[in-house]
Amino acid sequence: MSSDVTLGIVVATALAFDFTNGFHDTANSVAATISTRALPPRVAVGMAALLNFAGAFISLKVAATVGQGIVATSHVTSTVVFAGLVGAIAWNLATWYFGLPSSSSHALIGGVVGSGVAAAGTGAVQWDGLTEKVLVPAVVAPVLALVVGAIAIVVAYRIVGNRRPGPVGRSYRLGQIVSGGMLSLSHGTNDAQKTMGIITLALIAHGDISADKFHVPTWVVVSAATAIALGTYVGGWRIIRTMGTRIIKMDPAQGFVSQGAGAATILAASHYGYPLSTTHVISGAVMGAGAGKRLSAVRWGVAGNIAGAWVLTIPAAAAVGAATYGVTRIFGTGAVGPLVVSIVLLAVLLTGFARRLAAGRTLTAEG
Numbered sequence: 001m002s003s004d005v006t007l008g009i010v011v012a013t014a015l016a017f018d019f020t021n022g023f024h025d026t027a028n029s030v031a032a033t034i035s036t037r038a039l040p041p042r043v044a045v046g047m048a049a050l051l052n053f054a055g056a057f058i059s060l061k062v063a064a065t066v067g068q069g070i071v072a073t074s075h076v077t078s079t080v081v082f083a084g085l086v087g088a089i090a091w092n093l094a095t096w097y098f099g100l101p102s103s104s105s106h107a108l109i110g111g112v113v114g115s116g117v118a119a120a121g122t123g124a125v126q127w128d129g130l131t132e133k134v135l136v137p138a139v140v141a142p143v144l145a146l147v148v149g150a151i152a153i154v155v156a157y158r159i160v161g162n163r164r165p166g167p168v169g170r171s172y173r174l175g176q177i178v179s180g181g182m183l184s185l186s187h188g189t190n191d192a193q194k195t196m197g198i199i200t201l202a203l204i205a206h207g208d209i210s211a212d213k214f215h216v217p218t219w220v221v222v223s224a225a226t227a228i229a230l231g232t233y234v235g236g237w238r239i240i241r242t243m244g245t246r247i248i249k250m251d252p253a254q255g256f257v258s259q260g261a262g263a264a265t266i267l268a269a270s271h272y273g274y275p276l277s278t279t280h281v282i283s284g285a286v287m288g289a290g291a292g293k294r295l296s297a298v299r300w301g302v303a304g305n306i307a308g309a310w311v312l313t314i315p316a317a318a319a320v321g322a323a324t325y326g327v328t329r330i331f332g333t334g335a336v337g338p339l340v341v342s343i344v345l346l347a348v349l350l351t352g353f354a355r356r357l358a359a360g361r362t363l364t365a366e367g
Helices: 002-035 041-055 061-068 078-097 104-120 127-160 165-206 218-234 237-246 252-272 278-293 300-330 336-366
Strands: none
Touching (some): 002 041, 002 165, 002 252, 002 278, 002 336, 041 218, 061 252, 078 104, 078 165, 078 300, 104 127, 104 300, 127 252, 165 278
16 A cells, blocks of 8 residues: 555656646747747747647657666666656756756656665666766757757858848748747657656556566556646746747747757657757757857857756756655655655745745735
8 A cells, every 4th residue: 555655646746747847848849939929928838738748649769768778677666766756846946946948857867866876876777878868969969959050040041031021030930830839749759758757667666567568558648748738838937038038139030940950859869769858959959040140149158057057957856866765765665755755845835836926916016
């Protein structure tokens, strides 16, 4: 019974992470579309939510990588998975608060690696898989998207030549509806898969699925797709402002190009099962679209802050994941530890939300 309760807590926490992943990464899909006024904000976010949901059903290769290729299943328990999820959620909320577009994917992987090491030592981590499937793509993907974005914007400007800005802008805004839709779809093919992989990993640890016959149950696919779609619809507006206006002052051509470059890179990664950071990719594409116009068009100070968050993501989430595992172990190996941590975290979040709501009411009254 205790193990069943722990599994229930893990599944609920995984879906909570998936929800934070959705609202944290809304900016990836819609920031360019909103900033160039190709679509109204709520329409853009609604379309992104629907396409994220649809994209989650296209492929399960990324889910298999997360479930099998990062941490050895023989060392994984439900508590390890729970602690890793807490590390990822904590990092997502912290970077959302400061408006930094960091990687939910790397936060999740870092959290699970940290809790796995805390539970069973460094032997719990499949270092080759971590390097090949996570760390190398983390460096290559944003650089590739930057280069593609820079080349594409040069080509895009040469195609339109000296034509009137009005018709050109309208044409690229129409194109953004398509490129933004493809970006949202690609996001679902990659990011929703990570939660599916984590829940499946917990099911393996619980004994419901054999590690030798890895598969993702249909209910896991549907629930993960729904959670990320709902999170996307809620929208992380702080990060949308950063992505849409603070890195570059974006025109419709740059929006179209950055979304297209990002979508192509993410879809290719999903095809090969790489759990890519969609945030890194689209940030690199936005920087490339700005730099292709002129280097000074990119606010490199903001870009540097974003890159700093990227570097810290895995170790910071790993540290929280390891600490969370240590706290849960104080209460033994059963469900009490995860339950206590969940209650404390929920209380903290509700308190923070209540304070923000009270502050907003105060400002409204003073205004």
